[in-house]
Amino acid sequence: MQLCRPVRIFVYVCVLLCSKERTSAGLAPKQRVIQYSLTQWGHRDGLPSTTVYAVAQTRDGFLWLGTADGLIRFDGIQFLQVPLLSNGGMAFGRVRALGASRDGALWAGTESGMLVRINGSAMKSITLNLPISSIRERADSLIDVEASNRVFRISPATMQVALTCQFGSVSAPGSDPHPSLSMPLAKDLSGPCDWEAGLTVSPSVLARAHLTLDQIRSVLPDSDGSQWIATRESGVFHIHSHSGEALPEFEQISVTDGLSSDSVWGLFEDREHNLWIGTQNGLNRVRNDKFSTMTRRTGLLSDDIDSLASVGNEVFAGSAAGLNRVTATGAESLLHGSILSLAAGADGTLFAATPRGLTIVKDGRTQIAQLGIHAARITTIAQSSTGEVWFYDQQRGLFRWQPGHVAAKVSIPELRNAVSVIQADARGDVWFGLNTGEIVLYNGAIFRTFVSSDHLIGGLPHSISVNDNGTVWIASERGLAFYNGHRFVSWSRKNGLPGNRVLWAVQGPGDRLWLGYNIGVASVAVRDLSRAATDPKFLVPCDFYDDGDGLHSNPDLHGNTPVVVLPDGRIWLTTSEGLASINPADIRKNPVPPFVHIVQISADDANIDAVKGMTLPPLTHRIEIGYTGLSFKDPRKVTFRYRLLNFDSQWHSASTRRFATYTNLRPGKYRFEVMAANDDGLWSTEPAALDFTVLPAFYQTRWFVALCIASLLLTVILVVRYRIRSVANRLRLRFEERLGDRVRVAQDLHDNLLQDVMGISLQLELADELTPPEAAGKPILGRALQLSESALAQGRGALTTLRATTFSQQDLLRSLKLAVTHLPGDKHRAIRYSTDGEEFQLRAGMGEEIVQIMCEALRNALQHSHGRIDVRLSYTLGGFLAIIKDEGLGISSTILESGVPGHFGLTGMRERAARITASLTIESSRHGTEVRLLVPGRMAYVDHKGDIGIWARLKSGWSRFNRKP
Known part of the structure; x- marks a missing residue:
């Protein structure tokens, strides 16, 4: 609409x-x-x-x-x-x-x-x-x-x-x-x-x-x-x-x-x-x-007013058509003809510049001032507290005139440029604004020039307003400036003012400053300006008035005095069509906070009835919420702020926009809140609220996410299981190849080596029988006979091992005991063997690797330990565990990491463990060394049945936890 x-x-x-x-x-x-x-x-x-x-x-x-x-x-x-x-x-x-x-x-x-x-x-x-x-x-x-x-x-x-x-x-x-x-x-x-x-x-x-x-x-x-x-x-x-x-x-x-x-x-x-x-x-x-306006319809000679001046409670308006006295009932004509500028003097005197010179109006009578010079283009006038009249003629320059004397031209370097505005204060000081942006102060003795280096904001000065305490407000093309008697302070749009181009600035009642802009009139508190001067982040709050407040024509600047303030506080200003006035004391704020309503919500351009607890369809990409604030004083100035709980962390800044848009909201519950302020900034007491839910698509639901996570985990498990099966299959093939090699070696051992050793043994027995007991070689032959019989026994044992497809617990213990029996001394008697768990048959090749690793560990323990050595064999569903623990002095961390130079026992143990995908852990301290070898069940056991159930795992873990040390 x-x-x-x-x-x-x-x-x-x-x-x-x-x-x-x-x-x-x-x-x-x-x-x-x-x-x-x-x-x-x-x-x-x-x-x-x-x-x-x-x-x-x-x-x-x-x-x-x-x-x-x-x-x-x-x-x-x-x-x-x-x-x-x-x-x-x-x-x-x-x-x-x-x-x-x-x-x-x-x-x-x-x-x-x-x-x-x-x-x-x-x-x-x-x-x-x-x-x-x-x-x-x-x-x-x-x-x-x-x-x-x-x-x-x-x-x-x-x-x-x-x-x-x-x-x-x-x-x-x-x-x-x-x-x-x-x-x-x-x-x-x-x-x-x-x-x-x-x-x-x-x-x-x-x-x-x-x-x-x-x-x-x-x-x-x-x-x-x-x-x-x-x-x-x-x-x-x-x-x-x-x-x-x-x-x-x-x-x-x-x-x-x-x-x-x-x-x-x-x-x-x-x-x-x-x-x-x-x-x-x-x-x-x-x-x-709030504003009253006067135009030609109410008695003004012209709608284009060039200058204003106030004498007491009377306002005078000058234009190209003449001079008006403005009253509460209309406007009265005093002079006809062009009025170039106006200035109020002492004792109720009014100075009016015309093409004929300077005219003095007092007590209803007019007279031409005797300046002693011809001045036809006087654009600005001011009378100081000493009675001197300063005026600037565009053709002849700046003059100072004392009534009864000839006007004297002022020719000093500080005022070599054109003067745009002159203003005098009650202390005798006279201020001059130059077209170049400089400000000149005359204190009765010397002229002082202020430039941008004095913190002056610069730009063409439009008006100068001087207070009785000596403070000065300067409105210029680039902003607002203030002089407190020592230095200048400036403000512009960046400080929160409505704009940079300030037409005029006057101080009204209530310690408020009124500013004229070509778009309206602003009122700000002086204390807020002071705060903004020290806090750059602070934005000056202001009351702004425009055509919505009765200011039907824009403030305008034709001459050098576009505004006057009467003793009762009423402000008169020139506009693009006539005059406007406002009395700050009569301004009535709108005390009624606006009602705010949410009137419409649309989802992807489809209108939906705005009801509490509403739901929006899945995959809604764009949501637009329309709202309104019911204040009929000036609906254009109603401002809003809003937020969406569960999405916005704070309120969106106030604006006059009457809708809020959100895109790609996540599924969930939301609450939209909006507040409104009327034309005078009074906010509604309670926000209007709308609760709604964005429904999720099937792939945005929790169960779908959980299903995806479960599927991902299952995929990872299957991939790992597949990888383990592949590795196990490769190892099994390798072991089968090695088993074939073992069979061939056993055949060769049986058919060749053992037969030759047996022949040697028979020949030695024969030689032993033929040799007399007292012969010197008799003991040597006996020793050779024992060695041949031992070699024959070991060969038959090796043959049995090579022919075996499984490795039992007895085989494992016999191999360990046999490996340490031939070591010198009787340290092997300190070894204590123990087993726990239900026995599983080991693969033959796996058993040999385990024996080699444990034998190396036992030899190291026997060599470096002087106490008891414990060997524990543990059968679980998860795998085979062998532990060898001694009571020696331990192994240094350097040897554990790099081994002994020239010796490869530890290195060989780790290589063998890696070859059968087993976990080998060596822990050493001052109280001894512990070697732990863990072989996965699928690799170690012959009759492994695949995955082990959770209950079986728990049962196995509990039995291990409760076993006696």
Whole structure:
């Protein structure tokens, strides 16, 4: 919907308040200027129906319009047509009356006689079968409905008629049979109804306004005690009384003043005291403005004012057409002809520069100043406290003039450039602003020049304002500067000001500084400026006024004095069209915080009803939430801040945008909160909130994530298992190859070597029998015979081992004992062997590798230990574990890491362990060394059955934990 484009028009009404006798006596009529801001909405602003019969405001802040095409809701920016359908599905048509009850419900009456109660999304209706013209809530919460010549009393709870009354007579015969909403005219009722009589209009007012009762549609009393009268063809009349005045004062607002139509149906005053006018051709709003404006319509000689000056409480305005004295009732002409510049002097003197020179105006008399020179282009003037007049002529330069003497030209290096502004203070100092941006101070004796190195902000000086305490405010092209008697301090847009180009700066009441910009007027606190001067991160807060506050023309700078401040604090300024004034003491802040509502939410451009606890579909990429703030004083200045809990860490900065957009929100629960501030910065007390949930897609759910993690883990396990099986298969193939080699070696050993050894043994036995006992070689032959028999026994053992496919626990122990038996000495007697767990048959090749590793460990233990040696063999489902522990002095860390030079026992043990994918751990301390060899079950055992169950693993671990040491 297109944003409304309000047409704001000043209504200047000067009405004769004197009686006919006074007029006939030839007295000048008394004038009073009353100014309102009038805004209208029509079809081009989005209003669906321009015939507005009734206006009402519900407790939630929305404005409701009863029109020829149904009911319309208005938030100050957008119009929304509300579908009102009866139970039979018939459209309501013309809504002629509206009323808001204290419980927040809206009552709508139609021309067809349908009365509807709307409370949120709930709707109830009753048919009265008569055109409804007025709805009012009673003190007892019952609803009085006027329909034709009857009054129906309705119970909101039951929607039943509790009482019906008949009008006995109407005070205005022939009046509108369907009077509008605001306040009916006085009527008489027959029956028991206690209908409260409407307002009556004074006959004298009717006579002066040339109205009759049948021309009045409704009367509305406002919060100021005035009355507003809606007429059939004469627009709106405003009647108000002032103390001390015999006759009430009234104004008329009509089409010529900007009203959309002179045919007025309804009047309504909202909670912010705006007056709403429903006419035959649109909706209108009337309100008081903060600014008053004067133009040629109120007596100015020209709308292009060049200079202002104040003498006492009087304001003088100079233009190319002449000089005006501005008063509360208008503007009075004093001089005709071009006024180049103005300056207020001492003792109520006014200096006016004209093409003829310098004119002095005092006590209503004018005279030409005797300067002694010809000065036709005086652009700036100032009189110091010593009585000297300083003025700058564009053609001749800077002069100083003492009345009664000849003006003397000032020719000093400091003032060699053109002077744009001159200002004097009460202490005798005179300030000069130069076109080059420099500021020159004359203290009565010397001239001092300030440049950018003195912290002056620079740029063309537009105005200089000097206070009685000697402080100076300078408005220039690049910002605002302040001189405290010692140094300059500057501010610009980066400090929070509305802009850099400051047209003027004056200090008003309340220690506030007023700044003029070409886009409006700003008011800032001096203490905030002082804080910003020391804290660069602090932004100066300011109250900003523009056309929404009655400043219908932009502040403008034609001459060198664009603003004056009167002793009562009122500020007058020049604008692009006439003058404007504001009294800071009369500024009334809007005390009503705006209601804020969330009106719409869309997901991927699909509109969804904004209800609490709503859910949005999965994979919603873009969410747009629309909201509104209900403040009708100036809806354009309503600002918002919002946040999305579970996403935003802080509030988004205030702006006038009425929607928030979020993209690619994660699935989850969210809460959107928004607050609004009215045109004067007053924030709503509570945020409007909307809870919603973004549903996840199937792959965004927790169970899907858990399933993916489980699948990943399972894949890793399968890959690891596959890798282990592959390695095991390769090792098994290698062992099978080695088993084949062992069979061939066993065959060769049996068929060749053992046969030869047996032959040698037989020959030795023969030789031993033939050799006499006393022969010297007899012992040698006996020893050789023993060795041959031992070799034969070992060969048969080796043959048995090579032929074996499994390696039992007995084989393992026998091999270990046999390996250490032939070592010198009897240290092998200190070895203690133990086993635990259920025995598993080892693979033959694996057993040989295990024996070799353990034999090497035993030999090292026997060599370096002098105590007991424990050998433990443990069979578990997880694998085979061999532990050799001695009570020696331990092994140094260097030997453990690198081994003994020239010896490869430890290295060989690690290589063999790696070859059978076993884990070899050697731990050494001062109390001995422990060697642990762990061979996985799938590699060590012949009949390994694959994976081991969890229960079996726990059982095996528990048995190992509880075993006795």
